[in-house]
Amino acid sequence: MKIKTSAIISASVIGLLSTSIAAQTIKIGIATEPYPPFSVPDASGNYTGWEIDIANAICAQAKLDCKIVATAWDGIIPALLSKKIDVVAASLSITADRKRVIDFSDKYYQSGASIIGSNKAQFGSSPTELDDKIIGLQAASIHVKFAKKYYPNATIKEYQSQDEANQDLYSGRIDATQADALTLESFLNSEQGKNCCDLKGMAVNDEALLGEGIGFGLRKGNAELKSQLNDAIQAIRQNGVYEQVSQSYFSFNIYGE
Numbered sequence: 001m002k003i004k005t006s007a008i009i010s011a012s013v014i015g016l017l018s019t020s021i022a023a024q025t026i027k028i029g030i031a032t033e034p035y036p037p038f039s040v041p042d043a044s045g046n047y048t049g050w051e052i053d054i055a056n057a058i059c060a061q062a063k064l065d066c067k068i069v070a071t072a073w074d075g076i077i078p079a080l081l082s083k084k085i086d087v088v089a090a091s092l093s094i095t096a097d098r099k100r101v102i103d104f105s106d107k108y109y110q111s112g113a114s115i116i117g118s119n120k121a122q123f124g125s126s127p128t129e130l131d132d133k134i135i136g137l138q139a140a141s142i143h144v145k146f147a148k149k150y151y152p153n154a155t156i157k158e159y160q161s162q163d164e165a166n167q168d169l170y171s172g173r174i175d176a177t178q179a180d181a182l183t184l185e186s187f188l189n190s191e192q193g194k195n196c197c198d199l200k201g202m203a204v205n206d207e208a209l210l211g212e213g214i215g216f217g218l219r220k221g222n223a224e225l226k227s228q229l230n231d232a233i234q235a236i237r238q239n240g241v242y243e244q245v246s247q248s249y250f251s252f253n254i255y256g257e
Helices: 011-018 050-062 073-081 142-150 162-171 181-188 191-196 223-238 241-247
Strands: 025-031 065-071 103-109 113-118 134-138 155-159 176-180 197-202 214-218
Touching: 025 050, 025 073, 050 065, 050 103, 050 223, 050 241, 065 073, 073 214, 103 223, 113 162, 113 181, 134 142, 134 162, 142 155, 142 176, 155 162, 162 176, 162 191, 176 181, 181 191, 181 197, 214 223, 223 241
Parallel strands: 025 065, 134 155, 134 176
Antiparallel strands: 103 214, 113 176, 113 197
16 A cells, blocks of 8 residues: 555645655554554555654655555564665654664654543552552553562553553453553544543653664665655654644643753
């Protein structure tokens, strides 16, 4: 599926894309699992969301011919290393552990981690308040390693997708879940979320585990593509396209400082 230029991208950026001749198709890897509001599949397997729109804008600005490739979240870095994809655009946090294996672009958004739980339960987000709780986390995410460090007395249950963890929280099979704050905010604003759950607080700000922001993942040694992505990130932030895309999803600055 070729990435279609978003309707909200400015006419000047569209012109750059339409007049370019790309020598190579860049395969943009996204997670198969739904991760609203960043990437959500419909019944036909087409993906929409903020991260898809940002990928549209980046490819247009950088004059790249791009193709979406959906890959299971826990196999997305192996897919990058085996050249099944060229770029990971799946809310991948920039961490020291990952930088030993792959390279990253500059960040394209920043979000802390939050903890939500049943609105009938009274507890907060401090590690001691999560003692003896069952916490659902997306497997292979930064939150698993974080939880094992900060919640040693909790029971950690891993899920293939964050949506599955949210559903078990809604059904009462777990006490809490931790994930990207923006993703959990989206769930809390849904009908299910409003009926079951509330925000318990933010996780401890451990940058070594939670990362320095969200960047595009690349194979090491791909300096030219990294430069193209970095230049495009800076350009769409300066020309207003980044803000146009974000305003359709968020009422605040998703980029951070």
